[in-house]
Amino acid sequence: MKDILDAIQSPDSTSADFAALPLPESYRAITVHKDETEMFAGLETRDKDPRKSIHLDDVALPELGPGEALVAVMASSVNYNSVWTSIFEPLSTFGFLERYGRLSELTKRHDLPYHIIGSDLAGVVLRTGPGVNSWKPGDEVVAHCLSVELESSDGHNDTMLDPEQRIWGFETNFGGLAEIALVKSNQLMPKPGHLSWEEAAAPGLVNSTAYRQLVSRNGAGMKQGDNVLIWGASGGLGSYATQFALAGGANPICVVSSPQKAEICRSMGAEAIIDRNAEGYKFWKDESTQDPKEWKRFGKRIREFTGGEDIDIVFEHPGRETFGASVFVTRKGGTITTCASTSGYMHEYDNRYLWMSLKRIIGSHFANYREAWEANRLIAKGKIHPTLSKVYSLEETGQAAFDVHRNLHQGKVGVLCLAPEEGLGVRDEEMRAKHIDAINRFRNI
Ligand SMILES: C/C=C/C(=O)SCCNC(=O)CCNC(=O)[C@H](O)C(C)(C)COP(=O)(O)OP(=O)(O)OC[C@H]1O[C@@H](n2cnc3c(N)ncnc32)[C@H](O)[C@@H]1OP(=O)(O)O
């Protein structure tokens, strides 16, 4: 591994040098174990501790197949899907690996007693499999997390609709929280040159998801002037949704849970900010009864910010806790777009407000190939910036996932894999200098 790192850090290394490097038989990777999926049985979700289920193991290097690439991972990031994996909710991800393993001789590799997790990476291509022409050893890349087989016409217009659509590092093995990762080569995209490894690894999953959910015509198709209600506006998804709203001329109404998070949103340029904690919204009277008076109080607060207008688009992901309020505060003809249910997936809302006011609910999930590429392009052009707050070592990944599970973090949490320290990998200092304040906005808060 040392030779690989030396080659990455030497400005003189050529593609031929990388191609000639011997690959190790094993590497260090963050895993969960199949024989531990019941370890949290009987505990409340909140009490399931990723630090107990997440391991750092030596694992065997997988065989490289056609259309694939092995990438030396310099940095990765923690996504909430790794939290779900580590607490084995809503189900164990080993079921996904077993199902994928049944697909073909080649996919059998994924069905292992350990799951190497992680759905983001920034690093350097080490090897490409047969049929890969666009990428070569030595290329500096990031990877998006859409894995598709593309054998069915169902996915040919929109790759997210492929019946064999999977999230790499969640529904496949050999993910990015590791020293080496296995990806399909069409997951690869150029690493933005003005960012360090850990900064480049931060946006991928959440930026692409927010792009489809909010901007793309497959999602809400946001336009200039739209009032966009953004839950968790300084979190992983929300910190990108807020940037998209501001960059696209919309009017974000940011919901957060502390003055510190409100300040982050303000520093991004948002003006309408609701601290849900300080204002004490209680959308549920008890476990099974919502309180429409609280929906109304919330809606009135939004109207104070908008001069009486209601919401064009709700950017939803908290789910059960907020969904009733989200449907209520949406304007006639408006859109609720949802990609998750962090607080519970059995939603309840008053359907009269949906049908009588001709509102729409749109389900959205990650992003298709093109959307992921466009989202990365916006990062590379300095239109949207990483929201990296804290960076952990690979050994500390359990703690990083714990922070995200307990909502102790801001924006995105990074993980150094092969990179020995932060700040390496920047190739375009001039562009970096132009955007340095925005790049550092979330750091160390
Ligand atoms: C990018 C980052 C993203 C995120 O972070 S997202 C957040 C994390 N992700 C999650 O929390 C999602 C985790 N996944 C799941 O919970 C499950 O993955 C799903 C609920 C999405 C799906 O459940 P499943 O059991 O895997 O699949 P089924 O489609 O329900 O299949 C079960 C059986 O039901 C049959 N079936 C499906 N649709 C129909 C239908 N319309 N009519 C009749 N049967 C149907 C199937 O065929 C199959 O059957 P047979 O078991 O015999 O093979």
Ligand SMILES: NC(=O)C1=CN([C@@H]2O[C@H](COP(=O)(O)OP(=O)(O)OC[C@H]3O[C@@H](n4cnc5c(N)ncnc54)[C@H](OP(=O)(O)O)[C@@H]3O)[C@@H](O)[C@H]2O)C=CC1
């Ligand atoms: N389908 C897809 O493609 C994707 C789905 N996801 C899913 O989306 C969800 C959020 O992911 P991500 O943004 O990365 O996570 P983060 O934890 O980084 O951010 C979520 C934010 O939501 C807010 N929040 C959490 N719980 C509640 C609640 N009960 N009510 C109101 N607000 C709440 C918090 O902000 P605050 O406390 O400041 O209000 C929190 O910071 C996860 O469930 C994840 O699995 C993520 C990416 C892609």
